[in-house]
Amino acid sequence: MFLKYLQIVNYKNLRSARFSFVEGVNTVIGENDSGKSNAMTALRILLDDTYYYNTKRLKENDFSDSLGKWKGHWIILSAVFGKITSEDKETEVCAGIVPENENEEFLKSYIKSGEDDIGVISLFIRPQKQVRKKLSEITDIAEFEEERKKIKISDYEFYYTSRAQTDFTDKDIYTKIVGDLEKGQCSDPDEDDDRILGCKLNIADVQDHISVVFIDALRDAASELGKPKNPIRRIIESVESLIKESELNTIKSEIVQLNKSISEVEQVELVGRKINEKLLDMIGMVYSPEIILQSGLKDDINSLSRYLFMKPSKQNDIDSLGLGHLNMIYMALKIVEYEVNRTRELINIMIIEEPEAHIHTHIQRTLFDKLKVTKDYTQIITTTHSTYLAEVSEVKNINILKSIGSNSISMQPSQGLDEFGKKNLQLKNLKLSDCIERYLDSKRSVLLFSKGVVLVEGDGEEILIPNLIKNALGVSLDEMGIGLVNVGSVSFEYIASLFSEERIKRTCAIVTDEDIQIVETDSKLYKAEAEKRGKSRKKKLADLYGTNPWVESFFAPHTLEVDFALADARANSDYISEVVELNYVDTNTIKRHKENLKQGTDAACANTVLTLARDMGKGWYATTLSNYIDIAVTVPQYILGAIAFASKEVISIDIVFKMIEYSLSGYDEKEVLALKKESEKIKTQEERKEFIKKFRERYKDDVVAKFLEEVDKYCRGWCE
Structure with a gap:
């Protein structure tokens, strides 16, 4: 028996979240304040008998801020247990939490076919019956609101149930059991449906057979070891x-x-x-007792x-x-303690917050790997900021928390992943999750921790694109929370499959070459077969992700090296000429390549950069070129588009204003002096908005203005 799912509704910043767990070690990752600790506290409230939590400890700020008015709303915590065998069901406790009749729709959503029975324990922190009854009888919305305002924390109750086969994160289900409070409607407690809520449960009977140990992130190990x-x-x-x-x-x-x-x-x-x-x-002899001092070990x-x-x-x-x-x-x-006690509990759960605390990175990996051996008797759930632990965590064992304003959502990268592989990628004998595990051992943390991702196919893109963005826009990819991953090939479809509505809800931009051949280009350097593959790749990605709002493909018309050289009427030729000077010795060769870069045909220019990249190696060419580019560099439009798409959830007035200030520093002082002075006086967001608008109208050809054109395509109203 193990904890398979945890549903959390309206608790702190977890308005509606579902966590998925497996046997052994599980990892919950997320940025600061995304709700990792809140999720673990919710689990303890539900299952840990040492974490005594009732209406005396319940506080107003335990309710989700996104509710607006908390009064009348419910906090719902529900645990679904998997792998309950026929032997387990012989115990009274297990038999009491296993549903008598299976809900096919629920099982289809939560449990894969062929698994053993499930068990469910739920907690509803809700207004007492008389409070809800009174609200349910009021039909006038103004009167309803007045009565609702009277609700106090002390009016709430803790109601435990078992056997509920309900997706409480479903908004329609929540409205059905609670009512639509904002419209002056409250459900009638006399009509509470046990088929939805479950059967009333004495939680003490179950908690006696569940062991939950919590190891705090701010633990003082020396002090803990010294306690009685x-x-x-x-x-x-x-x-x-x-x-x-x-x-x-x-x-x-x-x-x-x-x-x-x-x-x-x-x-x-x-x-x-x-x-x-x-x-x-x-006190004298009569009243004085005779005592002796002796050892009493x-x-x-x-x-x-x-x-x-x-x-x-x-x-x-x-x-x-x-x-x-x-x-x-x-x-x-703690693990040894679990091992010696494991025979008396149905399930042992160890919650470790930040196991990496004070531990060297190499030991972190070893420690995490060794924790997996406890799988037979302990389920471990860790929260972490460590990229090293993220790298050694299996994709199926990870939950990712993503903050959206004051709310956070939980995402499972492996949800439906193998099914996607079979259906869309024709993987018959291989699991897509296993392929991704092997493919991304050293790069997984970038995918999991970034707010947006850009996938590129080679070393040249991996090295050059971050430098282009930093020099052109004045803001690094890291500052925008964008992770760039070199997939080392053109097999983007496997990695991009992680990003979807049911898995990781983060933007993923694919940057690849269309490889359109330029007439008269040296065929040894620019093969016609590449153009066919480019067209095929474009069609494949469109078929796979054309309707996926989280994935977008961006194509270099030719290749990065060629398109960088041809951009904006050869505006980048001086940078490439510096590399030519550095790489060649023969004067005539240098002269010929420079002429090709500035005045030659597109084919001649392409031949020069492709020859240069071949001679130096694409990675080293990109590294050398990065040393020469500066604020005046021209960025190919498809790259700006990819960055705009990847950053659409994080782009802000503040980031754009910083880009504009940086861009203005590259202009002649006289030309932009008035604009610079104006920017220095700006104090409010409204003034910044107006300034951004004025800049875009006046400098339409500026790289920041071009970038914002792309932002407008994917993030309408970002400046409103």
Whole structure:
């Protein structure tokens, strides 16, 4: 039995989120304040009996900000458990959470065919029945609002159920069970439907058989190890029954003798006599009790476990270890504690926030990999910022949180991925998820952490495009949250499949070559077959992603090297000429190539850059060229389009204003002096909007203005 899904509705910034988990180790990743900790807290509220949470702890800010008015709304937490076998169902607890009749629609959405039965536990934090009943009887919206305003946190109840086969993240379902409060409608509690909500459950009966341990990101491992109820003591308590009786008797007799020896120490006896004398002086012989001072070490193994501690074999104190080692020791102890206790629980869940804390990057990978061996008895859920942990996490084990204003959504990269591979990519004996695992071991973190992604096919694009954008727009791809991934080929369809409405809801721009041949170009450098492949690639990507709003393809008419050289009437020829000077020695060769770049035909210009890239290698050519480009560089329009699409969710007035200020610094001082002075006086967003509009009208051929033309195509109203 393991936790398969967690539904969270209206809790903090998780308005409507569903998390998917597998056996073993799971990873929840996301930017700061995206809701990782909130999700883990919600899980603890539902299942962890040590995290006591009721209306006394419930607060107004526990309700999602995006609700507007929280009063009357419900917080819903629901856990779906998978792999409940017929043997598990023989236990009363499991039998009580397994639905009696299967909901085919729910199972189709949540559980793959052929799996064992599921179990469900849900919690509804909702207004008490009398409050909801009163609201449901009011028909006048003004009166409804007045009554709704009276609701207090103390009017809420915690209602647990089992067996609910309901997608509570569905807005229509939520409206059905709660009502449309903004329209003055509240559902009648007398009509609560157990088929939707589930059967009432005594949560204590279930929590006795579920073990949830939480390891905080801000843990003080040394302090935790020193507490009376530390993991060492709990482990000893669990194995106490396995200690031989003869060994226990030996320990007891030695403790009795030790207590006697301590008590008979002359100084100890003297202290006892002095206390007695002082009592006689204070209250007299009649009322004074006679006392003695003696050692009272307890002889039971449970008490003795308090005095067990760990230390490094080569040092005297565990405090001499660094924070990283202390954190690893603490996690190891918790896992051992789970291992010795695993026979009495139906499920063990360990929540670790930021396991990478204070741990060297190489050890992070090893630690995460070793955590997987606990799969047979422990399910581990970690939250992390670590790109290293993201790289070693399997795609199917990852949940990604994405912030949208004050709300966050949960995304599963593997959702329907293998089905997409079979249906659209004709993968018969291979799983698309396995292909992506092997293909992206070193680049996965860019895909998972970026706000937008650009896929390119080679080293030249990977090196040159970031430098083009930084020099032309004054803002780096990192500043815009865009990750650029070199797929090392033209097999974009596999990687791009991660981005969709059901998987990762982030923009993915594919940048590739159409490879249209220029007449009279040297056929050895520019093969006609490439043009056929370019057309075929364009059609394939259009067929696969033409209706996918998260993926867009951008084609270089020829190749990056050629299109960069031909852009804007050879405006970039001086940069390439610098590379020609550096790479060739023969004066006539240098002269011929420079003439081709500036005055030659398109075919001659293309021959020069293709020859140069072939001689130097595309990657080294791009690296060398990057050293010479500056603010005046011209960026091919298809690249601007790709960046505009990839950044459409993050583009802002502030970013664009920074681009314009940078661009103005490249103009002649006299030409833009008035505009610069105007920009320095701007204080409000409205003034910035007007300034951006004025700049675009006056400098239509500026690279920033051209970039904004592309932004308008994919992000209408971004400046409103």
